Amino acid sequence: MHKWIIGMLFVAMPCIAWSENQTNKAQFDELFKTVDTNGDGKISREEAELKAPGIANNFDQLDANHDGGLTKEEIKDAVAAVAKKRREFYQSLKTADKDKNGMLSRKEAKTVPYHNEKFDLDAHFDEIDSNHDGQLVSKEITEYIRSLGK
Numbered sequence: 001m002h003k004w005i006i007g008m009l010f011v012a013m014p015c016i017a018w019s020e021n022q023t024n025k026a027q028f029d030e031l032f033k034t035v036d037t038n039g040d041g042k043i044s045r046e047e048a049e050l051k052a053p054g055i056a057n058n059f060d061q062l063d064a065n066h067d068g069g070l071t072k073e074e075i076k077d078a079v080a081a082v083a084k085k086r087r088e089f090y091q092s093l094k095t096a097d098k099d100k101n102g103m104l105s106r107k108e109a110k111t112v113p114y115h116n117e118k119f120d121l122d123a124h125f126d127e128i129d130s131n132h133d134g135q136l137v138s139k140e141i142t143e144y145i146r147s148l149g150k
Contacts, residue, residue, distance in 0.1 A: 029072075035047055035052045035055070037050070037051070042069030043055065043069060043075075045059050045068065062078050064077065092112050093112060093141070096109065096112045098111075103135035103136060104135065104137075105135060106125050106134065109121040109122050128140050128141060128144040130143065130144075
């Protein structure tokens with residue numbers, strides 16, 4: 001998983017409040033209009049840099065068709081993909097927690113199948129375990145992931 005996805009999983013990005021809920025859809029539409037300053041229905045890299053740095057930082061990954069503009073659909077699709085990955089990740093944490101105590105031991109962390117060189121629970125266990133109690137809790141994992149996005 002790329003660093004941008006990890007960052008998007010846990011760090012709020014401006015202009016991503018979309019869901020099927022009509023209130024959130026209206027908020028998303030309003031935010032999109034705010035960033036789309038020329039009103040052409042697409043957010044350019046320049047518009048994102050001015051109004052939505054979180055989007056600007058991930059522009060190339062969000063621009064699915066690589067046309068230099070982000071449509072509402074591209075943003076919605078990216079949000080849906082990130083939400084799916086987040087659900088899968090949290091499910092993998094639950095599955096790894098064999099004793100169901102809400103914490104992951106080093107042994108349990110080794111079983112989490114969500115590994116890459118930047119985010120590997122086993123390889124970074126001591127760094128993630130901020131209180132050094134030999135257990136990882138959701139808050140420690142979330143804080144570590146947020147630190148990767150900086």
